[in-house]
Amino acid sequence: MNNDSVVLAAGCVLWRRSPCGDGIEIALVHRPKWDDWSHPKGKLKRGEDTRGGAVREVLEETGMTCDLGPELPTVWYQVEGRPKEVRYWAAEATGGSFEPNREVDRMVWLPPAEACDRLTQDRDRQLVSALLDTLHVTKDGL
Numbered sequence: 001m002n003n004d005s006v007v008l009a010a011g012c013v014l015w016r017r018s019p020c021g022d023g024i025e026i027a028l029v030h031r032p033k034w035d036d037w038s039h040p041k042g043k044l045k046r047g048e049d050t051r052g053g054a055v056r057e058v059l060e061e062t063g064m065t066c067d068l069g070p071e072l073p074t075v076w077y078q079v080e081g082r083p084k085e086v087r088y089w090a091a092e093a094t095g096g097s098f099e100p101n102r103e104v105d106r107m108v109w110l111p112p113a114e115a116c117d118r119l120t121q122d123r124d125r126q127l128v129s130a131l132l133d134t135l136h137v138t139k140d141g142l
Helices: 050-062 112-118 122-135
Strands: 007-017 024-031 036-038 041-043 064-079 082-096 106-110
Touching (some): 007 050, 007 122, 024 050, 024 112, 041 050, 050 064, 050 082, 064 122, 082 122, 106 112, 112 122
Parallel strands (some): 007 082
Antiparallel strands (some): 007 041, 024 036, 024 106
16 A cells, blocks of 8 residues: 555544543534544644644644653544554643634543543544553543
Protein backbone atom coordinates (compact mmCIF):
# COMPACT_ATOMS: atom_id res chain seq x y z
CA MET A 1 0.00 0.00 0.00
CA ASN A 2 1.27 3.46 -0.84
CA ASN A 3 2.04 5.18 2.47
CA ASP A 4 0.80 8.52 1.06
CA SER A 5 -2.73 7.12 0.93
CA VAL A 6 -2.86 6.56 4.72
CA VAL A 7 -4.59 9.36 6.62
CA LEU A 8 -2.34 10.20 9.59
CA ALA A 9 -3.97 11.50 12.75
CA ALA A 10 -3.29 11.90 16.45
CA GLY A 11 -5.33 12.29 19.62
CA CYS A 12 -5.50 11.81 23.34
CA VAL A 13 -7.47 10.02 25.98
CA LEU A 14 -7.84 13.19 28.05
CA TRP A 15 -8.30 12.69 31.79
CA ARG A 16 -8.42 14.65 35.01
CA ARG A 17 -8.73 13.91 38.69
CA SER A 18 -12.39 13.93 39.67
CA PRO A 19 -13.43 17.29 41.19
CA CYS A 20 -15.14 15.40 44.03
CA GLY A 21 -11.80 13.84 44.91
CA ASP A 22 -12.34 10.16 44.12
CA GLY A 23 -10.78 8.75 41.01
CA ILE A 24 -10.50 10.13 37.50
CA GLU A 25 -12.79 11.34 34.73
CA ILE A 26 -12.30 11.07 30.98
CA ALA A 27 -13.26 13.77 28.47
CA LEU A 28 -15.40 12.73 25.50
CA VAL A 29 -16.37 14.93 22.57
CA HIS A 30 -19.50 14.82 20.42
CA ARG A 31 -19.01 15.54 16.73
CA PRO A 32 -22.27 16.51 15.03
CA LYS A 33 -20.92 15.66 11.53
CA TRP A 34 -20.70 11.98 12.54
CA ASP A 35 -23.14 12.12 15.51
CA ASP A 36 -20.64 10.19 17.60
CA TRP A 37 -18.89 10.35 20.95
CA SER A 38 -15.12 9.89 20.81
CA HIS A 39 -11.77 10.96 22.17
CA PRO A 40 -10.36 14.24 20.83
CA LYS A 41 -8.35 13.53 17.70
CA GLY A 42 -7.75 14.80 14.20
CA LYS A 43 -5.65 14.74 11.06
CA LEU A 44 -2.09 15.95 11.21
CA LYS A 45 -1.13 19.11 9.35
CA ARG A 46 1.60 18.78 6.73
CA GLY A 47 4.96 18.38 8.47
CA GLU A 48 3.41 18.22 11.96
CA ASP A 49 4.72 15.62 14.39
CA THR A 50 2.19 13.32 16.07
CA ARG A 51 2.78 14.55 19.63
CA GLY A 52 2.28 18.17 18.57
CA GLY A 53 -0.79 17.19 16.57
CA ALA A 54 -2.32 15.37 19.53
CA VAL A 55 -1.89 18.40 21.83
CA ARG A 56 -3.24 20.76 19.14
CA GLU A 57 -6.31 18.60 18.52
CA VAL A 58 -7.10 18.43 22.26
CA LEU A 59 -6.90 22.23 22.48
CA GLU A 60 -8.97 22.78 19.31
CA GLU A 61 -11.70 20.26 20.18
CA THR A 62 -11.93 20.67 23.97
CA GLY A 63 -10.36 24.04 24.82
CA MET A 64 -8.11 22.20 27.28
CA THR A 65 -4.36 22.31 27.69
CA CYS A 66 -2.74 19.02 28.66
CA ASP A 67 0.44 17.22 29.62
CA LEU A 68 1.14 14.21 27.41
CA GLY A 69 1.82 10.99 29.23
CA PRO A 70 2.60 7.54 27.84
CA GLU A 71 1.66 6.60 24.30
CA LEU A 72 -1.38 4.35 24.05
CA PRO A 73 -2.09 1.78 21.30
CA THR A 74 -2.29 3.05 17.73
CA VAL A 75 -5.66 2.53 16.06
CA TRP A 76 -6.22 1.72 12.38
CA TYR A 77 -9.56 1.87 10.55
CA GLN A 78 -11.15 2.91 7.24
CA VAL A 79 -12.75 6.31 6.61
CA GLU A 80 -14.51 6.88 3.31
CA GLY A 81 -12.50 4.07 1.72
CA ARG A 82 -9.08 5.24 2.96
CA PRO A 83 -6.99 3.69 5.73
CA LYS A 84 -6.55 5.92 8.77
CA GLU A 85 -3.84 5.60 11.44
CA VAL A 86 -4.43 7.41 14.74
CA ARG A 87 -1.70 7.55 17.37
CA TYR A 88 -2.98 8.25 20.89
CA TRP A 89 -1.48 9.38 24.18
CA ALA A 90 -2.70 9.48 27.73
CA ALA A 91 -3.01 13.20 28.54
CA GLU A 92 -3.81 14.89 31.82
CA ALA A 93 -5.86 18.08 31.49
CA THR A 94 -4.02 21.06 32.96
CA GLY A 95 -6.46 23.92 32.33
CA GLY A 96 -8.82 25.58 29.90
CA SER A 97 -12.54 25.45 29.27
CA PHE A 98 -14.77 24.05 26.55
CA GLU A 99 -16.51 26.25 23.98
CA PRO A 100 -18.67 24.58 21.32
CA ASN A 101 -17.08 24.88 17.88
CA ARG A 102 -17.56 23.84 14.27
CA GLU A 103 -16.27 20.30 14.83
CA VAL A 104 -17.39 19.60 18.40
CA ASP A 105 -20.70 20.73 19.86
CA ARG A 106 -20.51 19.01 23.27
CA MET A 107 -17.92 17.73 25.71
CA VAL A 108 -18.49 15.69 28.88
CA TRP A 109 -16.30 14.48 31.74
CA LEU A 110 -17.27 10.96 32.83
CA PRO A 111 -15.92 8.23 35.11
CA PRO A 112 -14.25 5.50 33.00
CA ALA A 113 -17.16 3.01 33.11
CA GLU A 114 -19.65 5.69 32.00
CA ALA A 115 -17.22 6.90 29.32
CA CYS A 116 -17.09 3.35 27.92
CA ASP A 117 -20.90 3.25 27.81
CA ARG A 118 -21.07 6.60 25.98
CA LEU A 119 -18.34 5.97 23.39
CA THR A 120 -19.66 5.10 19.93
CA GLN A 121 -16.79 2.89 18.69
CA ASP A 122 -15.40 -0.24 20.35
CA ARG A 123 -11.86 0.85 19.37
CA ASP A 124 -12.31 3.91 21.62
CA ARG A 125 -13.42 1.74 24.55
CA GLN A 126 -10.19 -0.24 24.20
CA LEU A 127 -8.26 3.02 24.61
CA VAL A 128 -10.01 3.65 27.94
CA SER A 129 -8.82 0.23 29.13
CA ALA A 130 -5.29 1.03 27.96
CA LEU A 131 -5.38 4.35 29.85
CA LEU A 132 -6.58 2.65 33.04
CA ASP A 133 -3.80 0.06 32.76
CA THR A 134 -1.25 2.85 32.22
CA LEU A 135 -2.50 4.84 35.23
CA HIS A 136 -3.03 1.70 37.35
CA VAL A 137 -6.68 2.70 37.87
CA THR A 138 -9.79 0.48 37.96
CA LYS A 139 -12.79 0.84 35.66
CA ASP A 140 -14.53 2.71 38.50
CA GLY A 141 -11.82 5.34 38.07
CA LEU A 142 -10.30 4.70 41.51
